[in-house]
Amino acid sequence: MALALTVLSACGLSRTGPNKSEIFAGAVERGGNAQVIYVNDHVTRTANFAPVYGFSNSFLGASQIGADEIRPGDVLGLSIWENVDDGLLTSLGSSSTSLQEIQVDSGGYIFVPYAGRIRAAGNSPDELRQIITERLSAQTPDPQVSVTRLAGNGATVSVMGKVMSQGVYPIERPTRTLSAMLAGAGGVSIEPEIAVITVKRGNEQGKVWLTDLYGSKSNDIALRPGDIILVEEDQRSFTALGALMGQTRVPLGNEIINATEAIAMVGGLSSALADPTGVFVMRDEPESVASRVLGKPVYGSQRMVYVLDLTRPNGLFLARDFLIRDGDTLYVTEAPYVSWNKSLAAITGSVTSADTVATFGD
Incomplete structure (x- = not known):
C-alpha cells in the first residue's frame, strides 16, 4: 500500500483539467494574473452586454x-425628329436621327449636338427629354425628342x-x-x-x-x-470544457445565452463528475468593463475568471442572469470525491494487480 501511494504521488491521475484550488491559485491576490470574481448581482449588472448590430x-x-433616375455610367439612346426637310441633325430626305450609346460621364453630363453639354444625372428620361427639346427649339421648329436608357451600370x-x-x-x-x-x-x-x-x-x-x-x-x-x-x-461561439456531458465549441448564433442555457446546450453537468460549486466562465474583459466589475480603475484588458456556485440559495438565478459572450470558456471542475475515488481505484487496482502477479508466480 505504501508503494502504491508513492507511485500515485509521483504520477498524476487523469482528470478533465485544473481543480478549484489550482484556478484560485492563479488569482491576482495570490500572485497570478487573473481576476477571480464570484458572480453576484453587481457583476451581472456590470459585466453583461450583448453585441448590437445595426445601421447608422x-x-x-x-x-x-427613383427607379428611372439617370446616373453617371448610364448609357442612353436619343431619337430626334425635326419638322423640316433639311434639319440640324437629320440628313436630306429624312425627318429623324438616332444617337445611340451616349454614356453619362462621371460628372453626370452628356453632349448633344446643337444642344450642348447637358446634365443628365438626377433627371428621369422624360425630364431629360424636355431639357433637350427646349435647347433644340431655339434652332429648329417643334423638335420631337425621345430618350431611352440602354444600360444602367451606374x-x-x-x-x-x-x-x-x-x-x-x-x-x-x-x-x-x-x-x-x-x-x-x-x-x-x-x-x-x-x-x-x-x-x-x-x-x-x-x-x-x-x-x-x-x-x-x-x-x-x-x-x-x-x-x-x-x-x-456568424462566427461567435463559446467553448465548453471540464466535467460536462459534452466538451465542444458551441456556436452562439444571434441568440443571447446565459450561463444556465450554455450548460444545458452541452447536456448539463456530469452527475458523476461535476462540482456544482466550481462552474467558471473565463474571458478577456475590456478595460472599461473590468473597471466597473472590480469597482476600481484598471488599465488594459483583464483576464477575468467568473465563479458560479450553483449550490448557493440564489446560485441558479445568478447563472440565469449571467450572459455568455463570444470567446468565453465555460469550465466545470470535478468534485473532490472524484479525485478521491480515482486515487482509491488506482490504489485498489495496483494492489489487485500485484496480488494477481503473485498468484501467477506461485
Whole structure:
C-alpha cells in the first residue's frame, strides 16, 4: 500500500483539467494574473452586454432612389425628329436621327449636338427629354425628342457571400431595398439564424442579423448605387470544457445565452463528475468593463475568471442572469470525491494487480 501511494504521488491521475484550488491559485491576490470574481448581482449588472448590430442614421435615413433616375455610367439612346426637310441633325430626305450609346460621364453630363453639354444625372428620361427639346427649339421648329436608357451600370449593387446567386444586380423598382435585393439574389444559402448581413457604402458600413432585417422594417434600408452586400455565417461561439456531458465549441448564433442555457446546450453537468460549486466562465474583459466589475480603475484588458456556485440559495438565478459572450470558456471542475475515488481505484487496482502477479508466480 505504501508503494502504491508513492507511485500515485509521483504520477498524476487523469482528470478533465485544473481543480478549484489550482484556478484560485492563479488569482491576482495570490500572485497570478487573473481576476477571480464570484458572480453576484453587481457583476451581472456590470459585466453583461450583448453585441448590437445595426445601421447608422445615414443608412436608416436614406430614401429610396427613383427607379428611372439617370446616373453617371448610364448609357442612353436619343431619337430626334425635326419638322423640316433639311434639319440640324437629320440628313436630306429624312425627318429623324438616332444617337445611340451616349454614356453619362462621371460628372453626370452628356453632349448633344446643337444642344450642348447637358446634365443628365438626377433627371428621369422624360425630364431629360424636355431639357433637350427646349435647347433644340431655339434652332429648329417643334423638335420631337425621345430618350431611352440602354444600360444602367451606374445603378447596381454587388451581392456576395452566402447567397444562392452572387453577382452584380441593378437597382430596379422591385429591388430598391436590402431584403428585396437579397430575395432577387435567390436568398441566403445558410440557416437564417446564423446569417449576418453587412452593407458597405463608401467609407461606411453597417451590419444586421438576417432575422432582425425581417423582424424590423427600419433595418430594411434603401440601397444606393455601388453598395456592396455581404452575407456571412456568424462566427461567435463559446467553448465548453471540464466535467460536462459534452466538451465542444458551441456556436452562439444571434441568440443571447446565459450561463444556465450554455450548460444545458452541452447536456448539463456530469452527475458523476461535476462540482456544482466550481462552474467558471473565463474571458478577456475590456478595460472599461473590468473597471466597473472590480469597482476600481484598471488599465488594459483583464483576464477575468467568473465563479458560479450553483449550490448557493440564489446560485441558479445568478447563472440565469449571467450572459455568455463570444470567446468565453465555460469550465466545470470535478468534485473532490472524484479525485478521491480515482486515487482509491488506482490504489485498489495496483494492489489487485500485484496480488494477481503473485498468484501467477506461485
